[in-house]
């Protein structure tokens with residue numbers, strides 16, 4: 001059975017009368033790796049922070065009860081046990097490291113707070129990610145944004161969390177750093193069955209790892225599916241304008257009217273629909289990229 005590590009029901013959050021989350025229903029199962037996508041300001045950070053009980057929802061910390069609820073490992077997010085808390089690793093969008101400490105001091109401090117701490121992993125990552133003795137002894141406030149982000153990731157991975165939540169973890173990383181990070185993430189998932197949720201704007205990274213993608217749009221999870229399945233089953237349908245104008249597809253994701261009056265429709269197609277469309281004169285089916293999908297779903 002695939003038990004939910006994260007479960008949200010009817011989660012809402014407004015700022016000054018403006019609704020950002022509008023009743024988010026969402027489940028993330030054990031061992032799933034989910035990339036959370038959405039345009040700037042869609043509410044990804046708000047959703048992540050509400051989910052972790054770090055920010056109030058309209059119903060309070062942890063989403064309230066009954067109709068509006070958030071649970072992590074089956075416990076209410078607003079009232080998590082210390083044991084459940086220790087199972088969660090979080091890398092926020094903005095560095096929350098104590099800037100006056102050195103990396104070594106910071107890691108030594110956090111080591112005391114967790115029941116589990118993988119020293120081998122920490123040393124290995126520090127060495128691989130460019131933390132030489134001088135860098136390890138320097139004040140964190142003086143490190144570059146990318147070095148701070150790497151340290152934040154190492155700190156989150158060290159206690160071997162069962163749920164890892166990362167808010168744009170690679171935004172400040174160079175391409176090599178991003179690749180190393182993704183490799184580490186994949187290894188962790190394979191070795192330990194870690195459940196991972198991360199938000200990102202770098203779509204090419206998602207295409208390199210087997211993930212589910214979830215799109216946040218208009219305050220709800222508009223679509224979630226395994227990325228390969230989504231790309232495999234989605235097509236841009238174009239061609240004869242009259243034929244397409246009246247075309248009804250079960251899972252239309254977006255429809256664009258071009259300057260010349262022609263249409264193109266992006267839709268998830270069943271096998272029967274594909275066969276039917278391919279047999280229609282003047283209709284073309286083309287594959288779409290994740291970028292196309294992002295544009296259509298979040299339009």
Ligand SMILES: Nc1ncnc2c1ncn2[C@@H]1O[C@H](COP(=O)(O)OP(=O)(O)OP(=O)(O)O)[C@@H](O)[C@H]1O
Pocket residue numbers: 015020038039040041042043044045046047
């Ligand atoms: N404390 C706050 N007060 C008022 N509005 C806020 C506050 N925090 C967030 N918002 C608003 O909520 C919306 C969602 O913000 P959020 O940071 O969650 O988006 P995001 O999807 O993470 O964006 P990005 O991709 O740019 O990081 C934005 O319009 C933002 O201005």
